[in-house]
Amino acid sequence: MDTVNSIKNDSYTEVMLKRQSVRQFQPDVKIPREELMELLKEATTSPSACNLQSWHFVVCDDEAGKQKAHSLVMPFNFPQTDTCSAIVFVLGDTQSHEKYRDVWNKMCADGRITPEKRDEVFQTFLPLYEHADREFLVKDSTIDASMVSMQFLLAARAHGYEANPLAGYNAAKIATTFGLDEKRYVPVMAIAIGKPAEKPIDSIRYDVADLTDFA
């Protein structure tokens, strides 16, 4: 699938500045798996610490998957979970550094970086992760997974859908429900996506001046 051709709305202003959370979707709308993968591909252009890409996705887009999602979310999130086209659980991968050498070796083989730059990366950053404590790995992968989630929300709008990020679910059961190693994968967010069936709440923000210091 060509990236640009599947984009319905190519405006930054429309996609980012006018995004709102939608919690009621048209229940009969299906999103093809090819397009869901395209949305994830666009989302994963987000940066990550040392390009570790410490994220993992579980997509619930059929009856069986939706039932699992329903069993995990809190009741106040039933409306979006039960009407969306798909709900994507985004998890942080605390062991992404185990395949770290692969991505940089490939970049080197492709001529994007020199062997010296690759070795510098390995020597500078790899020990930080290999010797890191769990708190460090959880924080890093939570940040990566949050950033890719933000871009997924925007990709949804660019493709003509709306979305809702939600945190109200039984985090302790996510990994085991989906057959994932619960030590390795930390739940960060779930995102319901579909065609809107409501006008969302026009939420407000604090004045940024009240949240900003100049050093």
Added chain:
Amino acid sequence: MDTVNSIKNDSYTEVMLKRQSVRQFQPDVKIPREELMELLKEATTSPSACNLQSWHFVVCDDEAGKQKAHSLVMPFNFPQTDTCSAIVFVLGDTQSHEKYRDVWNKMCADGRITPEKRDEVFQTFLPLYEHADREFLVKDSTIDASMVSMQFLLAARAHGYEANPLAGYNAAKIATTFGLDEKRYVPVMAIAIGKPAEKPIDSIRYDVADLTDFA
């Protein structure tokens, strides 16, 4: 300042899908504070758990601020810190719920939601935060701060700048260096912004199919 008029590049494809991290900036470029605030305003259209907006910004854009930033980052981040127009430290606010009633009362006063909806929000979510342990509050504010950071990176490009998110800094000294309560504010990321002086590394991503399960 009108939001749309200051945007130089209004394409989702250009802004999001072609973003790369830039680590060398043109050192003489200044970004007006009005525009930095506009960038932050655009970034804060990001969602947050219960709309708590658990983020806080410290902007270093003059000699004194840049020196503080330099004293905090690790040496491998000196190039972008020392050449950028500004570096923004993004922190999570673990006590954002203390002003939680204000934002929903204002939405109610503005007629955006009913008093019943406001009271439902207060009764459902406020106790979760008022009785939350520190780990919960840190995680929630880290996610919020990461999402707003992602949007700041995109806002930078929309305004004709480039940026680099960085995690290599002395996290334990951030709050005290900037006179902030270190219990309340948790460092999440720093972002250098400016006009690029290099062609960035053309980094690669894993195939999303390898990172995605269908439930």
